[in-house]
Amino acid sequence: MKRNNIPWQRVNNILHRDLGYLACALTVLYAISGVAVNHAGDWNPSYSIRVEKVSVGPLAGPDLDSLERQVVSKLGLDRRQVKGRHHPAPGVFILFLPEGGEVRLDLRTGQGEWKRVKRRSVLFESNVLHLNHLKGVWTYVADIFSVVLLVVALTGLFVLKGPTGITGRGKWLAGAGTLLPLAFIVYYYLARV
Numbered sequence: 001m002k003r004n005n006i007p008w009q010r011v012n013n014i015l016h017r018d019l020g021y022l023a024c025a026l027t028v029l030y031a032i033s034g035v036a037v038n039h040a041g042d043w044n045p046s047y048s049i050r051v052e053k054v055s056v057g058p059l060a061g062p063d064l065d066s067l068e069r070q071v072v073s074k075l076g077l078d079r080r081q082v083k084g085r086h087h088p089a090p091g092v093f094i095l096f097l098p099e100g101g102e103v104r105l106d107l108r109t110g111q112g113e114w115k116r117v118k119r120r121s122v123l124f125e126s127n128v129l130h131l132n133h134l135k136g137v138w139t140y141v142a143d144i145f146s147v148v149l150l151v152v153a154l155t156g157l158f159v160l161k162g163p164t165g166i167t168g169r170g171k172w173l174a175g176a177g178t179l180l181p182l183a184f185i186v187y188y189y190l191a192r193v
Contacts (some may be wrong), residue, residue: 009158016155023148026129030145033130036123044181046124047099054103057110059093066094071103075114 036045056074064085070092072079072193084096096105099119105112128134132142157166157174166174 003014008162009188012155012158016159017150019152019155023145023152026145027149029126030099030130031124037127038131044129047119048118050118051113052116053111054105054114055111056105056107059105059107059110067107068095071105074110075105090157125160 012045026191033045039045058072059067061070063085067087068079068082068085071077071094077095077097079105081097082095085177086096088092088094091107093105093107097103097117099114099117101115103112103114121132129138129142132139157170159165160170162168164170
């Protein structure tokens with residue numbers, strides 16, 4: 001009677017290799033986005049925001065349409081980019097622009113600020129995916145990606161044998177990698193007490 005042996009080491013290595021290839025692009029994307037989003041307190045990871053002083057001269061008009069036309073003309077804006085306008089207080093006029101940009105002016109002097117907001121190429125799209133702003137089908141793609149990363153991590157433990165594998169140096173590195181998040185979790189709970 002012939003014994004059917006499944007070459008578990010080979011199956012493990014093939015799974016690790018092929019799923020690693022499959023997950024490579026998304027892993028890089030999530031890593032870049034993760035670093036960017038981790039520092040959101042220091043900068044806006046999705047948008048570059050620049051505020052500059054502007055002066056268009058005194059503005060007057062019978063209505064908001066007239067004020068809008070004057071500002072668009074004097075600043076050389078594309079009228080199609082104007083998302084709205086507001087006259088929140090006497091002497092103040094605001095034009096709303098794409099992505100949260102705006103022009104805020106003092107009607108009497110024509111002086112004010114132009115807040116220009118522009119998407120950061122690659123980072124904006126990476127953050128949309130990483131933070132799951134798309135929802136819907138992307139949620140399932142992200143869930144599958146998480147499972148793939150879990151399998152890659154677990155199969156990675158058993159790729160090598162001997163002194164460089166999990167029974168040798170690998171156990172110490174895997175242990176250190178496990179202790180790091182555990183230490184921060186313990187610190188977090190102790191700091192809250």
